[in-house]
Amino acid sequence: xxxxxxxxxxxxxxxxxxxxxxxLIELLDKLEYxxxxxxxxxxxxxxxxxxxxxxxxxxxxxxxIYLKETYPHFKFLYGNHEDLLMDAMIPHHPIYGDYYLxxxxxxxxxxxxxTDRMDLDDYEASLVGMKDAIPELHIQFIMSLDTYAExxxxxxxxxxxxxxxxxxxxxxxxxxxxxxxxxxxILSDYNWGKKIIFGHxxxxxxxxxxxxxxxIRKNKIGIDTFAHNQGKLTAVILxxxxxxxxxxxxxxxxx
Numbered sequence: 581x582x583x584x585x586x587x588x589x590x591x592x593x594x595x596x597x598x599x600x601x602x603x604l605i606e607l608l609d610k611l612e613y614x615x616x617x618x619x620x621x622x623x624x625x626x627x628x629x630x631x632x633x634x635x636x637x638x639x640x641x642x643x644x645i646y647l648k649e650t651y652p653h654f655k656f657l658y659g660n661h662e663d664l665l666m667d668a669m670i671p672h673h674p675i676y677g678d679y680y681l682x683x684x685x686x687x688x689x690x691x692x693x694x695t696d697r698m699d700l701d702d703y704e705a706s707l708v709g710m711k712d713a714i715p716e717l718h719i720q721f722i723m724s725l726d727t728y729a730e731x732x733x734x735x736x737x738x739x740x741x742x743x744x745x746x747x748x749x750x751x752x753x754x755x756x757x758x759x760x761x762x763x764x765x766i767l768s769d770y771n772w773g774k775k776i777i778f779g780h781x782x783x784x785x786x787x788x789x790x791x792x793x794x795x796i797r798k799n800k801i802g803i804d805t806f807a808h809n810q811g812k813l814t815a816v817i818l819x820x821x822x823x824x825x826x827x828x829x830x831x832x833x834x835x
Contacts, residue, residue, distance in 0.1 A: 590622040591818040593736060595803035596659065596779045597626070599634030599689055603813045604643065606826040611815060615824060619651050625729055627779035627803070628659025628738035628759065632686025634828075638693040641718045648721070658725035659738040660759040660780065665690065666722060669711040675756070727755045734818060735772060739780040740765030740800075746772050766795065766802065776800040777816065794823060 592611060597604050611617040617624075630644060631637045647654055661682075667675040668682040676682070683691075694713040728737040728750070735741070740761045741749040762781050782804050787795040792811045795802030801821065803814040812825040 590617060591625060591731065591734065592617055592622060593625045593627055593777045593801075593803060593816050593818065595627055595805060595814045596629035596661075597634070597640055597813060598629055598632055598661070598686065598806070599637035599640055599693065600813060600828060601634070601636035601639035601643065603634075603826045603828055604640060607813050607815055607824065610824050610826065611817075615817060615822070617817070623653055623655065624651070625655040625736045625777070626657060627736060627777070628657045628725070629661045629779060629804070630659070631665050632661040632682070632690050634686075635689055636693055637690040638718075641721060645717065645721050655729040655736065656721075656725050657729060657736060657738050658722075658727055658755065658759060661686065662722050662725060663756070663759055669714075669719075727758055730774065733774055734777055735774045736777045738778065740776060740778050741772065743768040743770030746774065766797075766800070769797075769799065771799060777818070778802050779804040782806065782811070796821075 594604075594607065611624075612619065624647070626644065630640050634640075644656060648656060664676060664682040664685065665687065667673050668679050668687060673679055673681075691713060728735060730736065730746075735746055737758050739757075739759045741758060742753060742761070742764065744752070759780070765776075765778075766781060766787060776799065778800065779802065781795070781802055783790065783793050783795045783802065785791050787802070788797070792805050794805060794814060794816070801816055803816055803823075805811050805814040805825070806828050810828070812827045815824045816822070817824065
């Protein structure tokens with residue numbers, strides 16, 4: 581383990597992993613060995629959407645559980661794809677009402693990461709379901725995820741918050757709101773008193789120049805930087821706002 585050369589601990593936020601284990605490990609190695617991030621002292625904040633899309637959701641969750649056990653000060657947030665997955669395991673799907681909403685947004689790849697029955701058609705896979713395939717340890721990890729994390733300078737959340745004081749938002753917004761909100765949050769110039777660090781929404785060129793680049797505004801930074809078969813996994817080192825990337829090489833579905 582390398583020792584950080586900085587006096588003050590760093591905070592590193594990591595964007596939507598979506599089942600890409602190789603890229604996650606490469607990014608963590610870059611942070612540790614190329615950017616002097618000390619996992620013992622510095623804090624990593626994972627912004628959610630660990631599942632769906634990439635081929636290795638099982639390996640990603642295994643590694644995040646290892647990190648949580650090894651570095652208890654790390655933070656792990658809940659994303660909308662974790663919500664879709666959990667709903668897909670419940671009869672009648674009370675939140676979203678449709679198993680295939682999850683299945684068609686990367687859920688197929690997630691299921692296949694847990695089973696070697698690669699010849700399942702859609703109907704057969706729906707009968708197997710994630711409840712039959714996913715280990716209890718992974719379910720408990722997902723259920724333990726926080727909706728947000730914060731410091732004196734930053735507020736970390738998967739989707740975003742409404743333009744209102746953060747204390748009010750924490751009381752009035754549901755978890756569903758915080759993991760799904762997009763333009764009402766992103767296009768707002770509201771001053772929350774803390775910079776918001778988020779994932780969930782890719783930059784399609786509307787938020788600032790650069791397709792699939794981070795969303796960088798005075799009051800927020802968004803680091804979901806991939807869609808379909810393009811893009812990269814992104815981390816931002818704070819307070820310097822230094823971005824670190826690893827390029828996706830495996831197939832991915834929409835974020």
